[in-house]
Amino acid sequence: MAIFVDENTKLVVQGITGRDGSFHTLQMMEYGTAVVAGVTPGKGGATFYGPNGESVPIFNAMDEAVSETGANTSVVYVPPAFASGAIEEAVDAGISLVVAITEGIPVLDMARAHAFARDHATRVLGPNCPGVISPGKAKVGIIPDQIVTPGPVGVISRSGTLTYEAVIQLTNAGIGQTTCVGIGGDPLIGTNFVDALQAFSEDSETEAIVMIGEIGGTDEQEAAEWVNEHLDIPVVGFIAGQTAPPGRQMGHAGAIISGSSETAEEKTKAFEENGISVAPRPVDIVGLIQDALAS
Amino acid sequence: MNIHEYQAKEILRASGIPVPPGEVASTADAALAIAENYGGTVVVKAQVHSGGRGKAGGVKLAATPFEAREHAEEILGMTISGLVVEKVLVTPAEDIASEAYVGILVDRKAQAATYIVSAEGGIDIEEVAHSNPDAIRKLIVDPRHGLLGHQAYWLANSLYEDPQLVRQGAKIISQLYSAFTGSGASMVEINPLIVTSDGEVKAIDAKMSIDDSELFRYPEISKYRDLAAEPWAEAKAREADLSYVKLDGNVGCCVNGAGLAMATMDLVKYYGGEPANFLDIGGSSNPEKVVAAVEIITSDPNVEVILFNIFGGITRGDDVARGIVEATKRIDIKPPLVIRLTGTNEKEGLEILAGEGLSAFTSMDEVVERAVQLAANG
Numbered sequence: 001m002a003i004f005v006d007e008n009t010k011l012v013v014q015g016i017t018g019r020d021g022s023f024h025t026l027q028m029m030e031y032g033t034a035v036v037a038g039v040t041p042g043k044g045g046a047t048f049y050g051p052n053g054e055s056v057p058i059f060n061a062m063d064e065a066v067s068e069t070g071a072n073t074s075v076v077y078v079p080p081a082f083a084s085g086a087i088e089e090a091v092d093a094g095i096s097l098v099v100a101i102t103e104g105i106p107v108l109d110m111a112r113a114h115a116f117a118r119d120h121a122t123r124v125l126g127p128n129c130p131g132v133i134s135p136g137k138a139k140v141g142i143i144p145d146q147i148v149t150p151g152p153v154g155v156i157s158r159s160g161t162l163t164y165e166a167v168i169q170l171t172n173a174g175i176g177q178t179t180c181v182g183i184g185g186d187p188l189i190g191t192n193f194v195d196a197l198q199a200f201s202e203d204s205e206t207e208a209i210v211m212i213g214e215i216g217g218t219d220e221q222e223a224a225e226w227v228n229e230h231l232d233i234p235v236v237g238f239i240a241g242q243t244a245p246p247g248r249q250m251g252h253a254g255a256i257i258s259g260s261s262e263t264a265e266e267k268t269k270a271f272e273e274n275g276i277s278v279a280p281r282p283v284d285i286v287g288l289i290q291d292a293l294a295s
Numbered sequence: 296m297n298i299h300e301y302q303a304k305e306i307l308r309a310s311g312i313p314v315p316p317g318e319v320a321s322t323a324d325a326a327l328a329i330a331e332n333y334g335g336t337v338v339v340k341a342q343v344h345s346g347g348r349g350k351a352g353g354v355k356l357a358a359t360p361f362e363a364r365e366h367a368e369e370i371l372g373m374t375i376s377g378l379v380v381e382k383v384l385v386t387p388a389e390d391i392a393s394e395a396y397v398g399i400l401v402d403r404k405a406q407a408a409t410y411i412v413s414a415e416g417g418i419d420i421e422e423v424a425h426s427n428p429d430a431i432r433k434l435i436v437d438p439r440h441g442l443l444g445h446q447a448y449w450l451a452n453s454l455y456e457d458p459q460l461v462r463q464g465a466k467i468i469s470q471l472y473s474a475f476t477g478s479g480a481s482m483v484e485i486n487p488l489i490v491t492s493d494g495e496v497k498a499i500d501a502k503m504s505i506d507d508s509e510l511f512r513y514p515e516i517s518k519y520r521d522l523a524a525e526p527w528a529e530a531k532a533r534e535a536d537l538s539y540v541k542l543d544g545n546v547g548c549c550v551n552g553a554g555l556a557m558a559t560m561d562l563v564k565y566y567g568g569e570p571a572n573f574l575d576i577g578g579s580s581n582p583e584k585v586v587a588a589v590e591i592i593t594s595d596p597n598v599e600v601i602l603f604n605i606f607g608g609i610t611r612g613d614d615v616a617r618g619i620v621e622a623t624k625r626i627d628i629k630p631p632l633v634i635r636l637t638g639t640n641e642k643e644g645l646e647i648l649a650g651e652g653l654s655a656f657t658s659m660d661e662v663v664e665r666a667v668q669l670a671a672n673g
Contacts, residue, residue, distance in 0.1 A: 020609075080508060103578075106509035107401050107481055112438040114406045130608070144608045144639060159554020160578075161606045164638065165659060185553060188406045214554055217403045240557035243542070243564050244573070251538040251553025251575040253508065254403075259421075264561075281565060282558055283660055 002134030002179045003154070003199040003206075004097060004125065005033075005073060009138045012037040012071040012095070014078055014086045016048050016058060020101075021077035024142050026051050028075075031139045037065040062086075062093035075131065075140050076100040083127065084109035091122045099140045100127035100190070107253070110188045117190060124190025128253065130160035130182035143167075143180060151176015153289060154200040156193060157212035158185050158252070162240055165282050166212060173286045175293070178206045185252030187216070193223035201231050208234045208292045210285055211276070213267055215241035216255045220267040228274035234292035236285055237271040237278045239264045296505045297344040298519045301384045303483070303503035306516075310474035312467050312485075313497045317386035326367030329385040330360035336388040339366040344524060345376040346419070346502075353380060356388055381523050389499055394487035395454045396420050397468060399475045401482070402435065408475065410434040410442075410468070412450045416487035442472040455490070463496040464488070478516055479509025528591045535587035537576055544569025545599040545670045547592040547630065549585070551576050551610040559604045562659065568667035571598045578609040585618020586625060593628055600630050602666040604659055607638030616644035620651050631669050635662035 011028070015021040016038025029035050029050040037057055038048050044060030059065040062074070074095045078086040083102040090098045091113075098117070105127050117124045125132060131141010135148040142160075147168040155170075155177055157163040167180055181196050183189055193211060200206045209231075213220035220239065227235050242264040244250050246257040257263055271278050277292070279285040304314045316333070319342065320326040330337045337360075341353030348354050353375050357363035363385060373380045394417035402409035415423045415430045423430055432453040436442050444465075451464035467488065475483050485498040510517045522530065532539035538553065542560075546568045550556035553575045560570035572592060576584050592601055605615045616636065622628065634655040636644045641657075648655055656662040 081511065104508045106479060106512075107506050108408065108438070108476060108479070108509065111401065111407045115438050142609055147638075157554070159552060161550075161552025161608060161610075162554030162558050164606050164608055165555055165558070168637075187401065187403050212554070214557060219403075238558075240554050240561060242561040243570055244557055244560070245540070245542065248540045248573075249538075250540060250557055250573050255553055255557070281562055281660065283658075 001203045001205045002137055003196070003203050004132050004134070004179060004181060005138040005140050006134050007137050009073050009140065010034050010036045010069065010071045011140060012039060012062070012065045012069070012074045014039045014062070014074055014076045014090065016040055016056070017043050018077055022048070024077065025056070027145070028139050029054065031145045033138045033140065036069040036071050039065050062089045062095070066093040066095065071095065073097045073140060074099070076102055076127070078102060080104040080106070084113040087113045087124060088116050091117045091120045095122060097123045097125065099125045099129070099131050101129065101131060101141055103128040105186070107188055110186065114188055114190055125181070126184040126186070126189060128186040129184030129189070130163065132179060132181045134179040135177055141182070143182065147171055148180060149176040151178070152205060152207035152293065153177050154203070154206040154209045155180040155212070156196040156209065157182055158214050158254070159212060159240065162212060162282070166210060166238065166285050169283055169286050170210070170289065173290070175286070175289060178203060185254050187254040192219050194226045197223060197226060197231060201233070206233065208236065208289055210289060211235055211237045213237065213239045214252070214255050215244050215250065215257050215264050216252070216262055218261050221261065221270040224270040224274040224276055227276060234295065235276045236288040236292055237276045238282060238285055239267045239271070239278065296507055296510065296520060298503050298505060299342040299344070299382070299521065300340065300501055301342055302519045303501040304498070306474050306478050306503065307471070307485070307498055307501055310470045310477070312470045312474065313495065314501070315386055315389060315497060315499060317384050319382050319384055320367060321371070321382050323364045323368040323371065326383055326385050327360045327364035330357060330363035333385070333387045337363050337385050338388050339363055339370060340384045340386065341370050341373065341375060341380040342382040342384055343375050343378045343380050344521070345378055348375060351375045378524060389489060389497065390492045391489045392492045393490045396423070396486045397471060397488050398484035398486070399471060399482070405435040407438050408436045410436065410450055412454060412468070414454050420486065436472065442469060444469070459494060460490060460496060467496060467498070479506050479513055480504065481506040528594050531587065531591050535584055537574060537584060537588055537591070539591055540573040541595060542570050542572050543597070544571045545597045546666050547571045547595065547598040547601040548604070549574050549576060549588045549592060549601060550604045551578070551606065551615070555604065555606060559602070559659070559663065562663045563602070563667060566664050566667040568670050571595055576610070582614055582618035582621050585615055586622045589622035589626055589628065593626060593630070598630050599670040600666045601628070601632050602662060603632065603634040603636070604662060605636045605638070607640055610639065612636050612638060612640040612644030613647060616647035619653065620647060623651065633662050633666045633669065635659055
């Protein structure tokens with residue numbers, strides 16, 4: 001099994017004709033993801049050609065794309081000024097999972113889009129996330145697929161390249177993954193650690209979880225408590241930003257220490273107090289996961 | 296983006312909130328002229344992106360224009376939290392009967408704009424939250440409806456008993472929501488919101504941050520950016536679309552991705568070194584961005600070594616390699632370069648580097664250890 005995306009995923013790409021959208025659509029199709037439609041307003045009726053010449057129909061709007069193709073998942077590569085509107089349109093069209101890759105969407109736009117998605121019980125992943133990949137099944141987003149391999153470990157992270165760093169070390173050590181999920185580096189995200197942990201807890205094939213957090217907010221603390229109370233598989237953690245100064249935004253819009261509980265130190269403490277082993281270096285995740293899987 | 300008090304007050308005034316007049320001076324003589332014009336007692340206030348201005352001696356009352364000039368002379372050029380004061384705001388002193396606090400921020404958990412109000416104003420709201428949490432009233436604004444009329448009254452009711460004051464307070468609270476959403480703010484704070492002895496409610500201090508992602512909608516607010524308060528390296532990083540934060544160490548870091556950039560700094564520390572900076576070159580890295588990154592890092596005289604940690608995803612290894620080669624040709628780089636390059640187009644990237652006699656590591660630990668060694672010997 002896997003979480004969020006698998007062989008039943010039927011994907012529509014919002015912004016399929018853009019530079020990033022078209023590049024990553026080819027990559028996703030190459031990996032075997034069923035891309036059934038694309039949406040770019042004004043380009044309806046055109047066709048997108050896959051890596052092996054497959055035709056993907058392009059629609060002007062999400063409702064047509066969904067009713068014509070039965071798509072159940074969408075991925076958003078739309079520029080920041082229009083991205084929250086694209087998410088809302090996907091929600092309204094009855095999509096069950098919207099993966100928002102776009103970075104730099106205004107926070108108040110996302111407050112409205114998240115509220116709209118909650119009203120329709122639609123899951124939003126991100127924004128400002130690398131997406132999700134279930135090795136051997138489907139990839140939605142931009143995670144490089146050559147670094148993953150099927151196996152028993154679930155990976156959840158707020159970051160992109162740091163996730164790749166952790167995942168390739170697992171893969172090189174012969175430890176595969178059920179699903180790798182990037183939840184995003186923005187302050188307002190649709191799927192947080194607890195949501196992803198909950199999904200993994202219901203996945204019979206996930207035997208251990210790697211959770212990669214960073215400074216800013218207190219999601220990690222809530223996740224740690226949730227793990228302690230509800231989860232019976234082991235979790236290994238890593239927190240980035242031990243050396244980050246307070247009050248400064250470290251790249252991600254959400255990576256800023258605005259209160260004393262938002263530091264790497266406090267998050268590490270919360271992990272340890274709730275039975276999550278914390279890797280001091282990314283490379284140490286491998287040994288801790290090996291121990292966790294052996295126990 | 297943080298803006299100054301006088302700029303935040305302009306936004307509040309434009310939304311109809313009663314704010315006493317004020318003018319900005321960058322010389323002591325100009326401060327004197329403004330004080331003369333107002334007559335009576337004025338307050339001279341340092342305009343700097345930092346809290347605790349009062350405690351640092353950056354806010355002073357002046358009974359005469361001459362005294363205003365004296366205070367301005369002291370305050371201009373003063374350093375508060377490492378920032379030099381370039382401007383002072385001169386504003387008539389108000390006759391204060393009581394002080395309240397009204398603020399809006401974006402609450403991460405509620406995923407919405409959230410009001411925080413308290414009848415205990417004039418002091419740090421975090422202190423009130425700690426010492427007397429019952430004195431704070433909070434309201435999460437549903438982004439689908441905005442602030443409703445009765446909600447503004449509910450908040451104002453916790454500040455005042457007199458119906459006259461409640462009415463004024465509720466109006467200001469509503470106007471503040473328009474100011475907040477109408478300027479792409481991520482935080483606004485009126486502290487204190489005063490009642491004068493004549494029973495007028497007024498905002499006499501204000502603080503505001505604008506969401507960088509929303510600035511494109513408000514070109515007039517973008518002009519509020521204080522270019523003088525921004526160090527050269529940060530301005531350059533912003534132009535080149537890089538994220539850069541200067542730190543105090545000597546290991547210069549150039550990384551793709553914010554999480555990996557933080558983890559790289561942490562690993563420098565783990566191996567006994569100190570990072571000189573956070574720098575994320577971002578996703579799509581054209582060679583020009585890498586050149587700009589090297590310029591920024593080398594502008595820091597403390598840097599003894601430049602560490603590249605590149606994990607190609609969207610970022611292509613060959614683009615970064617081209618950027619590094621280009622940088623070595625255009626810039627006279629004194630510190631040694633140590634490079635780790637893996638992921639997308641790794642092979643092509645390594646070939647480009649090898650062509651210029653540069654080699655690269657594939658492991659993050661190896662490259663960081665090497666960089667720390669070189670920095671220690673430098």
